[in-house]
Amino acid sequence: MLIVLLALMALVAMAGSLWRGHASWAEVFGPLAIAYFPAWYWLYLPWKVRRLYAQQRSLHQPFSVEIETAGLQFRTENGSGLLPWGNLYRWRESGKVFVLYQSDLLFSLIPKRCFESGAAQDEFRTTLARQVGPVDKPRARP
Template sequence: MPGTVTFLPSEADYISASRANYRCQLRTIAVWRRLLIVSAVVGGLVAAGLWALDGDPVEALLTGIAAGACGFLAAPVSLWINYRRLPRQFGRLFRQQRPLHGEQTLTWDESRLHWQGPGFTMDTAWGDYYRWHESRDEFLLFLNERMPQFIPRAAMNAEQAADLHATLVAHGPPRR
């Protein structure tokens, strides 16, 4: 069933969408694989350096393993700090990008999503989207893995949200 939503995005909407996107990225194996690789490389460098300086390979290996493990265990602190910085970063980006401040209208049916805002019109087939994600506050639609479009739930009534969800399940890309 075709649906239409009109909304005026706010700074809070952009911040909420950025946080939802960040949480989606943290759920991917790729992020944790990269952290594990970096930790292993750091541990290896520490072990190699200690072995070269001290000459005791067992002690160097154990210290390198401990250094890598500490680095991997410290990663969540860094990720949490990044998460806490998102409101400031995305609030500033929203304030700088004036075209985002205008009213936007979305229309969808079984084949596409039509998005119109101040200075742009975008007509995208569901098959062109990479993934989608539904959170408590918004729907995220990914054209690539990094930059989602978002539709705030506050702009929709329950029927519109259910219709968009059903359309995405039936005709959209895989869910993230």
Template sequence: MAGQATFHIDERDHLASLRAANVRQLRSRRFLIRITTLSIVAASVLGGILFAVGEYPWTAVIAVVSGVIGGLAALALLIGLTWLLLPRRARRLYRQNRLLQRQVTARWSDAGLEWETSSGHTRLGWDDVHAWQSDTRVTLVYLTDLLFRMIPAHALDSDARQDLVATLARHAPHRR
């Protein structure tokens, strides 16, 4: 079934979309592989150096475990700080990007997706959609891992939201 929504994106919508995209990146397999690989390499290098230099092998083991725990704690601190600063960044980026502040009409059908504003018209076939995700605040349609279009939940009644999600589920890969 075809559907349509006309809306203005506000700062809260923009923040919700950035938070959803941020969580998606943190939950991605790519992020977990990178963190795991970095931890193993760092632990191996640190352990090798300490084992070669130290008199007691257990000292190296304790230092490696402490280093991995400290590194993961530092990573958690950086992720938390990024999360806390995200509202400030969202407000700043929203004010900079005039395109976000224009009225948007989004359309969806079995043929694809369309976004229309006063400055242009974009038509996407389903092959152009990389992934999608939806939560209570926003539905994101990804064109790449980081580039997305959004439809805020307040722009849709429950039937339109169900239709949009069903259309996306039929035609586009769903990656959380």
């Protein structure tokens, strides 16, 4: 929110300089650079994520997950695969999903709505803590 406020103030100052005919490149470039980050975060990134989701048809198919001693068994209509516990290095949880990380860029999402009950979610959370380690607390957003 602070970045947006600063960008708006800089844009107003730039508009004033342009209006008076005294604008320099620094006065034009600075506000545009500041405005880039909110535009990227709130406009470009959501658009890109929606586009990637639409392209990845396998994400639209139903799947099932079973907890096994060796790991998580994923099944879809096209096949199945085992995600060994040792391949997970961290996990997180939000109000709607469990996020299981194999790397910073490769992860699996398990929606909480797929669990039969809150007790099943608690059991899954306990299993993750035992097999992978304690929950990785999300960093606070600036």
